[in-house]
Amino acid sequence: MGLDFVHFNGMSGEYYLSEIMGAGGALFDYDGDGDLDVYLVQGRMLDPEKTASEALLPPPVGTPLSDRLFRNDLQDHHELRFRDVTEVSRIEADGYGMGVAAGDYDDDGRIDLYVTNLGANQLWHNDGDGGFTDVTRVSRTDDPRWSTSAAFVDFDHDGSLDLYVTNYVDLRIANNKVCATEHDQPEYCGPLSYRPQTDRLFRNLGDGTFADVSSDVGLIAAPGPGLGVVTADFDDNGWIDIYVANDQAPNKLWMNQGEGVLLEEGLPRGSAVDAQGRAQASMGVDAGDIDGDGDEDLFMTHLLMEVNTLYENDGRGLFTDRTAAAGLGPPSIGATGFGAALLDVEGNGWLDLIVVNGAVRTIRSLRSAGDPLPLEQPNQLFLNRGRGRFEDASAQEPTLALAHISRGAAVGDVDNDGDTDVLVCNNSGPVQLLLNQTDGHSNWLGVRLVGSSGRTLLGARATLSREDHAPLVRRAHGAASYLVSNDPRVLFGLGRSEAEAAVEVMWPSGRREYWPGLAPGRYHTLVEGEGAGSKGR
């Protein structure tokens, strides 16, 4: 298929924490031809005085050690095939790569990329000719800290995408620490061994530049070891909120009050800590209507011996831990979860869960077997049996049993067949593309939610209605999971229904529009201003 990529983590024997934390990727349509291309983030040796050949797990000879862009030739050749177009793209991203966010920051109809690194980040402007230009300095979006997940989000409703960057901990070669197992064997230290960093919010000024408003919105006063970020309107006040998953620190929920004001309310809203009142090692996170009541719930992954957590939203942005009732607790205790995604695997209208796993502490049995990086764990699939009650279906999916050190999980309809596929980014391992082979009897309807420039309006919410069925609510968002950017198209699973459906869209501007009589079995492009019943908030 052409997705020839193996992640290199730069493992040096010095136990730099960054070696086991990357990396991610993006599913996005960079060339505007209607199918999803793939961007994959690469690592390197952290110590600039060392070469890749000195790594404990050196990459295969001839492996280019930079991020890669793969073009999907589906539309041109009618079969799923990828081609490495990195050289043509002019992208030279050879930092210590972590994650990537995709979004059209300058509203020119072409999707740009923001790559996060341990070190300077990069904003790559999509020039439209198959190539990109590094506009980091010009745009003033650099952040030299250890950045992880990032999200493009219009937090101030001015029509331009702003940029939220999560930062992790203050790791440098000079302050690196080596921890030990209970047997006093060397081990990677965790985030508590380093100082947490503050996240960044860059406000888009609309002229190709950004202003760092982190101090103004209160981010500077609230450092945390951030790993995952997701955006949604949790309290349905019309403003997009930002949820940050912190590793062994309380998670943060920045509630958007409008007028550029964000208030951190994770603890009183019940989404900061677990049922014991303890901060967990939160890594990946996603938001979606898990229980079918029209609001957006939260799911996040945690460390071995901590359960993954499902927070149910009461519609007002108040959350309750429903992990036990959902059946998601016990299956996650033996795994360290990273990437997590909500997706309707079976196309029945209920959001299922995929969790990709990989340890951060040595698995003894693997070490005894001679594994030089003994952290592999199998991945998991949980099927939603209705109203947020899940069944562990991992054993039914042999592709998930192939254990890797999985980190990013990006979801999207890569083959445009109406179901959601999964791109799994593995640390020190090959990328995996899991194509959804759900039986063809399930029907579906997809929507692209765009503005007049053709830019996907991230944050737009779509509600699909059909006779005799409960409405389905989904939101266009790219940022979620861990270190990745997802397909922002909205896909509704319709089960066996072949009836036409109506879709109501709440745009980020506050306008509400309606499209009746949409036929299933295809994607529809819904443009703001062209729907019926157009009215402001």
Place this chain on the structure above:
Amino acid sequence: MKSQRRVIGSRLMVPLFVTTALCACSQSALLPLPPLPDLESLNSVPREQLRQRHAAVAALLRTGATEPEQLGYAFGQLGEIFHAYMDVTSAQTCYVNANALQPDVFRWAYLLGQAERTLGNHDAATSVFERALALRPDDVPTLVWLAEIDLEQHRLTSARRRFHQARAADPGCVKAYFGLGLVALEEDDYARGIGHLEKALAAQPEASPVLYNLALAYRGLRDMERAATLFEQSKEPHTPISFEDPLLGEVGNLRESANVYVRRGMMAADRGHFTAATQEFGRALAANPERMATRYNFASALLKLGRRREALGQLQELIEQVPRYSRGRVLLAKALADDGDDARAEEHLRRAAEFDPDSGHVHLALGNLLRNNGRFEEALASYRRAQQLDPGAGAARFGVSITLVQLSRYEEALTTTEGSVRALPDNRELKTVLARLLAAAPMDSLRDGMRALRLATAAAAGHHTVTLAETRAMALAELGRFDEAAGWQQAALEGARNAEGVFEWVPRRLSLYKQEIACRRPWEPGERISSLRIEGGGSDR
């Protein structure tokens, strides 16, 4: 590219029928003796512990005619050592054998249940814990663990029943009340949940899990004010619920490793027991001399005890071990500076900055040293760099502000400090600097007495210190309220009277206020933020 292989994580599914079918008579029916880990890579104490107990079992197996009790005990002992060092899979195997050989021994049943629970085998854990309960009815830890597994599996009726049993067996068991509270919250029965959680809280008022869930319960009843108070109280540091599990405690106490000593040392240091901390850190270093973080902590504890020579020795060794460890150099520099050797302190800080140019911590320390030596322009550059590297570091921002004041660049100090207070609204030191500038800057155009008083009052909320009292006095004096100013300044003087250090400006300011003259120097050279507490104080009109 690494090969792909099927891995089931760290779990080992042990069919329950194996444990019940094994009889006490046949060694061939036992699970194989788990292998030892690579002993050469272990430190001496865990190595010997494992070797001895493993050898004991192996010897008994070789004879083939061992009494089941003897072999069962040996397997159990070996299991405990594996368990202590977190090899729970091997521990599970040993416990299974111990249970088979000694089915009436509560200890092995209980520990096997713990191993299954740790491995995520909840059904197996439940079954084994129930056997343990049959051997020792009303055992509170067993009841609590069973109930918690039920809760995790959303078996609420069973969880409720077991928590009630635990409560009946031990009316003081906070976990039981807490568990009953959680069961009620799972059912959205907030009133009942509050009933149970309030009882838990009465027994242990500082327990964070109780506070947090009680907050959720009050939130459920829409009592948002009470919920907000409880959420605030539940914030970190996390205080777990007190719960005695004697058998798990015994297993934990078997562990003798550098990690254990370090943890004990950290706990002792957190409580201010630095003598005990140094003992534990010393043991940790003896077990593993290469742990630089441990050597750093050891030196830090020695400094707290005033054992400066020893601390310097440890830090010198640390720097020799890891020359680029900037944090170690910063602590060494501080110790040298406290010893009066500023020149060497500066040398180490500059070296640290070479190795670690992006460390805000290093530039902050350098800024402090330079400021203390009156080299304000250089200090300012270091503080600014520290702030640039770590915008959330209040100390760096404070350094910038205070140095500008000491350079008499008051307007710039005011603008800068305003920005810093906006960025870090809860930082007391920054509010103090801003209040003093507004109260006592020489230029009329910069002063604003009312704002100064508001800031000084806010900064002092719950904190009655010499510095904060003086700040309030300055603001009152600027407003012409000299009697009140003198009252606060007198309180500050009382607080500073018996303290070490230079406080000559305190009586000088009091003299000014008594002459109804406002202060026009916000900060004196060498003046520090003092944490000395005052009693009483003045009062604001």
